Amino acid sequence: MDQTANREEIAHxxxxxxxxxxxxxxxxxxxxxxxxxxxxxxxxxTGGILLRPVNLTNLILQNSYIVIMAVGMLLVIVxxxxxxxxxxxxxxxxxxxxxxxxxxxxxxxxxxxxxxxVGAAIGAAQGFWIAYYRIPSFIVTxxxxxxxKGLTLWLLAGQSVGPFPQAFQRIASGFVPDFxxxxxxxxxxxxxxxxxxxxxxxxxxxxxxxxxxxGIESEPxxxxxxxxxxxxxxxxxxxxLMASFRGLPNVFIVMALLIAVYSFVANRTTVGRRIYATxxxxxxxxxxGIRTERLVFLTFANMxxxxxxxxxxxxxxxxxxTPKAGLGFELDVIAAVFIGGASMSGGxxxxxxAVIGAFIMGVMNNGMSILGxxxxxQQVIKGLVLLAxxxxxxxxxxxx
Amino acid sequence: MKVLSGVYPHGExxxxxxxxxxxxxxxxIAGSERDGIIIIHQELALVPLLSIAENIFxxxxxxxxxxxxxRETNRRAGELLAxxxxxxxxxxxxxxxxxxxxxxVEIAKALSKEVRLLILDEPTSSLNEKxxxxxxxxxxxxxxxxxxxILISHKLNEVSKVADSITILRDGMAVSTHDCAxxxxxxxxxxxDMVGRPLSDRYPPRDPRIGETVMEVRGWSVHHPIDRSRKxxxxxxxxxxxxxxxxxxxxxxxxxxxxAMSLFGQSYGSGIVGEALxxxxxxxxxxxxxxxxxxxxxxxxxxxxxGLVLDQTIRRNxxxxxxxxxxxxxxxxxxxxGEVAEDYRRRINIKSPSIEQxxxxxxxxxxxxxxxxxxxxxxxxxLILDEPTRGIDVGAKFEIYTIIRDLAxxxxxxxxxxxxxxxxxxxxxxxxxMSKGRFVGELPSNEATQEKIMSLIVKSGG
Numbered sequence: 001m002d003q004t005a006n007r008e009e010i011a012h013x014x015x016x017x018x019x020x021x022x023x024x025x026x027x028x029x030x031x032x033x034x035x036x037x038x039x040x041x042x043x044x045x046t047g048g049i050l051l052r053p054v055n056l057t058n059l060i061l062q063n064s065y066i067v068i069m070a071v072g073m074l075l076v077i078v079x080x081x082x083x084x085x086x087x088x089x090x091x092x093x094x095x096x097x098x099x100x101x102x103x104x105x106x107x108x109x110x111x112x113x114x115x116x117x118v119g120a121a122i123g124a125a126q127g128f129w130i131a132y133y134r135i136p137s138f139i140v141t142x143x144x145x146x147x148x149k150g151l152t153l154w155l156l157a158g159q160s161v162g163p164f165p166q167a168f169q170r171i172a173s174g175f176v177p178d179f180x181x182x183x184x185x186x187x188x189x190x191x192x193x194x195x196x197x198x199x200x201x202x203x204x205x206x207x208x209x210x211x212x213x214x215g216i217e218s219e220p221x222x223x224x225x226x227x228x229x230x231x232x233x234x235x236x237x238x239x240x241l242m243a244s245f246r247g248l249p250n251v252f253i254v255m256a257l258l259i260a261v262y263s264f265v266a267n268r269t270t271v272g273r274r275i276y277a278t279x280x281x282x283x284x285x286x287x288x289g290i291r292t293e294r295l296v297f298l299t300f301a302n303m304x305x306x307x308x309x310x311x312x313x314x315x316x317x318x319x320x321x322t323p324k325a326g327l328g329f330e331l332d333v334i335a336a337v338f339i340g341g342a343s344m345s346g347g348x349x350x351x352x353x354a355v356i357g358a359f360i361m362g363v364m365n366n367g368m369s370i371l372g373x374x375x376x377x378q379q380v381i382k383g384l385v386l387l388a389x390x391x392x393x394x395x396x397x398x399x400x
Numbered sequence: 401m402k403v404l405s406g407v408y409p410h411g412e413x414x415x416x417x418x419x420x421x422x423x424x425x426x427x428x429i430a431g432s433e434r435d436g437i438i439i440i441h442q443e444l445a446l447v448p449l450l451s452i453a454e455n456i457f458x459x460x461x462x463x464x465x466x467x468x469x470x471r472e473t474n475r476r477a478g479e480l481l482a483x484x485x486x487x488x489x490x491x492x493x494x495x496x497x498x499x500x501x502x503x504x505v506e507i508a509k510a511l512s513k514e515v516r517l518l519i520l521d522e523p524t525s526s527l528n529e530k531x532x533x534x535x536x537x538x539x540x541x542x543x544x545x546x547x548x549x550i551l552i553s554h555k556l557n558e559v560s561k562v563a564d565s566i567t568i569l570r571d572g573m574a575v576s577t578h579d580c581a582x583x584x585x586x587x588x589x590x591x592x593d594m595v596g597r598p599l600s601d602r603y604p605p606r607d608p609r610i611g612e613t614v615m616e617v618r619g620w621s622v623h624h625p626i627d628r629s630r631k632x633x634x635x636x637x638x639x640x641x642x643x644x645x646x647x648x649x650x651x652x653x654x655x656x657x658x659x660a661m662s663l664f665g666q667s668y669g670s671g672i673v674g675e676a677l678x679x680x681x682x683x684x685x686x687x688x689x690x691x692x693x694x695x696x697x698x699x700x701x702x703x704x705x706x707g708l709v710l711d712q713t714i715r716r717n718x719x720x721x722x723x724x725x726x727x728x729x730x731x732x733x734x735x736x737x738g739e740v741a742e743d744y745r746r747r748i749n750i751k752s753p754s755i756e757q758x759x760x761x762x763x764x765x766x767x768x769x770x771x772x773x774x775x776x777x778x779x780x781x782x783l784i785l786d787e788p789t790r791g792i793d794v795g796a797k798f799e800i801y802t803i804i805r806d807l808a809x810x811x812x813x814x815x816x817x818x819x820x821x822x823x824x825x826x827x828x829x830x831x832x833x834m835s836k837g838r839f840v841g842e843l844p845s846n847e848a849t850q851e852k853i854m855s856l857i858v859k860s861g862g
Contacts (some may be wrong), residue, residue: 210735214735214738268731268732268734269727269730269731269732270723270724270727270730270731270732271730272732273716273720273723273732274723276709276712276716277709277712277716277720280709280710280711280712281705281708281709281710281711283705283706284705284706284707284708284709284720285709285720286667286688287664287667287688287698287700287706287707288688288720288721288774289665289688289689289691289692289721289778290720291687291689343711347709347711347712348711
């Protein structure tokens, strides 16, 4: 029986040429194509408003905190867990920042660092029970969600607290100054954008050359060219658009750095490998000498810290801390990660996927609001998109 | 078999199924079951939290208008259990049964469906000898009652014990069919057909060069992780030498896996006492990373649950126990990783188109090779192999034996745990016999026989 099965498998797994490569990597392209298609649709439907510089900048600012949290959530979900408390933690840290900065007159840098530490401590506290006492993460973080929602109310005494000093607001609403002294557009931002786009293309080319040198199967030239041309064009165009408004937002830089660093950690480091292995098969990982408990603990601490960072950005953007901040954000974040191709059972998912997932949600929110679609329909449509993305995923997996 | 039982519906295969003189076209499992064809898979399909009776009638409940008649259910379940010779109450939860008894529950379930053709896929792969014999005897009883059985097995002695005719499949083709009525079919002949080449010896020839003592374990005792008063491993002491292949024989439940896992970073058990010396010095084996650092490796008996990250590729699985060796300052060198995986794929002949193959798609033998590759790359001095050839075909077994021999020849020390006694006798240098948590005997393998081992076990009351 084994031998028969073996032979079938080999026949199945034979590289099937170009079409085969595209099919097996359908997921990676699919999500990117979906984002482009959705953007194109709304660009057309809104009569070009979607990609106006003002709106594009706004879109990025609006979604920055979701993206920041999606990066952390991806690691949590890959490790086989979930964190429902991030919305409440975001609200709580925003409130804490407001109390420290506005009411106690604390220096905002010190306050921000304290807030990040508090976020990490909150994540660590939850991770402790999940990792070392094996309490299901769903329950621990559900409890955390209630606790921190309550503590936010208590901290703010049910009131909104604000406004923040100008310097703090700049975290969310500031822009990278133009060091190159452009007149009509922010030249520096444009240069950075194009430079990053060039760097990405260069890295892709180098990786491809090395793959070929070692005789590893790489994607077909056409797909490679189209993909990289698209990425380059999109980045260059976006930075031009933003440069012609006020330049790259500070948050955008923070976001880009986080995405780069966490992608690197997830793909290229031993820690990343171990997180994926833990989520894929915890028992096997453990018997391979991986300290799975410590990893889970750290992913939750990291998630808490990123939720705190998102809390600071959100508070700075609203310029006030309200008891309602962060309500329901956890669901948007989790949806983004699943749209981005992560698996509920752990072990599968990418940072870039989660970020694209977040932007798919963001573009839809933004586009539908411009079109004047009611919040009722918006929810329904978002729900259906999430379902469709996961169905597509499962269908693809079964077929291959 | 999947074609026959309707798992692959009509249209996905070529050819005809002729059953009771008619050409059948099954569109699904329900169709084949209606005709009395029932398959019992290697991996049992029972719900552990439900009772025996509930499992037997799952999907086929004794109910009127959707309301289950429990008295009738349990009564009929009791009858069926009597027929398969299982003495358990129908209300007992399946999770409390051993694998052998669970197998019987599966058969009772098949009987509840008016079975006329029973297909068993490797039914004895996880059973001990006694349970296997009982099962085979049951098949003989069925024959008398007019129920035909197809037994799919790698264990040749079982097949020749019960079969009326033997068909050998290799690479999806029926290679040969032998009629046992004409006289016993020689085992060599069967093996030759299975492997496709004459296999003069089932075990590779060996030339052991055994050196000094590498590991010594003294007074090792382990308690059950939940029931802490129960001793699972009781005062075990062992000596392992350089270049030696050491076997641990015993029946299922003798505590062999528990001994191995408790040595490997206390992955099993509670209240562990005793000491382990490696190269004459006391070794700290309290966590898995420490055990690995001390030079230990443990290849699990359950490769799917404990050995592999099934969703991931060969490339990702191989370096898992030694990620540091393919990384600089925590950054993985992908090319080095690829080279390592490719190297092992070639060296130990993992049959797959490339290292980018997900391990879930590999056959049992190749999965086992990936697990072995993982520990070979970890470069441990002492390898504990727990049932290294379970559920693997004859050809791959030979390859695994060869790997074990070569490892020992290169100076590694190996402990093999196996329930197949001929295998232990064929590949080890020395044997410990374990029964009920204790070592009850030590024999050089060339003096040991299956009878000697069994008598040691029986004398100990196991």
